[in-house]
Amino acid sequence: MSVRNQLRQSRRWVVKIGSALLTANGKGLDREAIAGWCQQMADLRQQGIELILVSSGAVAEGMTRLGWAERPHMIHDLQAAAAVGQMGLVQAYESCFQTFGLHTAQILLGHDDISARDRYLNARSTLTTLLSLGVIPVVNENDTVVTDEIRFGDNDTLAALVANLVDADLLVILTDQRGLFDADPRTNPNAKLICESAVNEGRLENMVGGSAGALGRGGMVTKLRAAKLAARSGANTVIAGGAEPDVLMEVAAGKSVGTLLTSGQQPLVARKQWLAGMSKPGGSLQLDDGAVRAVKDLGKSLLPVGVRGVSGQFQRGDLISCVNAGGIEVARGLVNYSAEEAQKIKGQTSGNIEELLGYCGDDELIHRDNLVVL
Numbered sequence: 001m002s003v004r005n006q007l008r009q010s011r012r013w014v015v016k017i018g019s020a021l022l023t024a025n026g027k028g029l030d031r032e033a034i035a036g037w038c039q040q041m042a043d044l045r046q047q048g049i050e051l052i053l054v055s056s057g058a059v060a061e062g063m064t065r066l067g068w069a070e071r072p073h074m075i076h077d078l079q080a081a082a083a084v085g086q087m088g089l090v091q092a093y094e095s096c097f098q099t100f101g102l103h104t105a106q107i108l109l110g111h112d113d114i115s116a117r118d119r120y121l122n123a124r125s126t127l128t129t130l131l132s133l134g135v136i137p138v139v140n141e142n143d144t145v146v147t148d149e150i151r152f153g154d155n156d157t158l159a160a161l162v163a164n165l166v167d168a169d170l171l172v173i174l175t176d177q178r179g180l181f182d183a184d185p186r187t188n189p190n191a192k193l194i195c196e197s198a199v200n201e202g203r204l205e206n207m208v209g210g211s212a213g214a215l216g217r218g219g220m221v222t223k224l225r226a227a228k229l230a231a232r233s234g235a236n237t238v239i240a241g242g243a244e245p246d247v248l249m250e251v252a253a254g255k256s257v258g259t260l261l262t263s264g265q266q267p268l269v270a271r272k273q274w275l276a277g278m279s280k281p282g283g284s285l286q287l288d289d290g291a292v293r294a295v296k297d298l299g300k301s302l303l304p305v306g307v308r309g310v311s312g313q314f315q316r317g318d319l320i321s322c323v324n325a326g327g328i329e330v331a332r333g334l335v336n337y338s339a340e341e342a343q344k345i346k347g348q349t350s351g352n353i354e355e356l357l358g359y360c361g362d363d364e365l366i367h368r369d370n371l372v373v374l
Contacts (some may be wrong), residue, residue, distance in 0.1 A: 003262050004254045010169035012050045016159035020176040021242040022057035028064045029092050042100035050131045053137045056158040078338050093138050103135045104135030108142040114161050127166050148356030156222040161231035171230040172251060173223050174242030179259035182207050199231045199261040231263035253328040281332055282337055283312020284321040295331050296373050301364040307346040314339045333371035336362040
């Protein structure tokens with residue numbers, strides 16, 4: 001089966017839409033275009049595909065509302081534009097998706113939400129819960145408070161990190177170009193579209209340019225880098241022209257549209273490799289024989305009832321070891337509770353967590369998606 005046909009089996013997508021598409025090159029939100037993408041995403045939801053939308057356009061929409069002709073350079077002006085524009089952007093998506101009976105949720109992320117493991121788990125849990133409820137999360141960088149020193153840099157990068165965060169099968173980047181070309185199509189009439197390539201193919205870096213339009217911060221170079229980042233967790237990437245008719249439906253059907261950049265990895269396998277290669281664990285949990293079997297042989301999550309001992313001082317989101325009665329490490333993963341909390345709930349059923357801690361965040365000490373068997 002070709003990789004294009006395999007796209008038809010992708011069940012979790014991250015879709016990123018760029019500023020130039022959303023704002024009709026600075027003329028305000030293109031509501032007709034937004035309605036078209038929302039219609040396609042509603043159809044994809046009917047096919048059982050989970051969707052997270054990463055949307056640019058807040059600063060550009062804010063500029064339009066404030067009557068600014070040029071993108072400002074001062075950080076506080078940009079933050080003000082983002083704050084004003086985010087209102088219109090989210091409102092446009094909410095009203096459009098509601099016509100198809102779909103709920104949306106606004107998610108604003110900062111660098112710390114991805115890099116700090118406790119907040120990483122919080123963001124992941126929120127997004128996966130929203131997906132399980134059939135909600136379409138609309139994600140943007142928290143431009144109103146972020147500074148240049150800690151920002152993602154562009155929404156292509158943010159979209160790739162979200163793909164990593166939720167183990168997406170596919171990242172779709174919609175842009176004002178048809179895809180990646182072997183030369184700049186704006187200056188070279190003989191430029192040819194790259195239909196498919198391995199994401200780490202060396203020639204690609206020399207083929208993309210780094211320029212961006214007046215409204216956005218990205219360019220094809222950022223899209224290629226985003227595809228490489230998404231590939232770390234096994235996601236394939238399609239870069240395609242957002243203005244092409246039914247572009248998302250064409251991708252879902254396995255049609256040859258845009259540029260497909262293949263990762264060569266399965267998402268969950270890639271995630272397990274990432275966990276296995278992380279730094280030294282900050283503590284350990286001693287498992288009883290039943291929990292060892294559940295984790296190693298059955299691929300189950302680690303529940304508090306199967307834990308007999310807790311060692312080390314760790315916090316929620318830290319990497320910890322899971323050892324058997326003989327002290328041999330059998331698995332490692334990202335823990336959902338601190339060492340102090342784990343001590344209180346060890347050996348207990350998940351139904352007792354709320355009574356013991358005063359709250360219940362997760363039923364599992366380590367979810368199977370965050371657990372790798374060694």
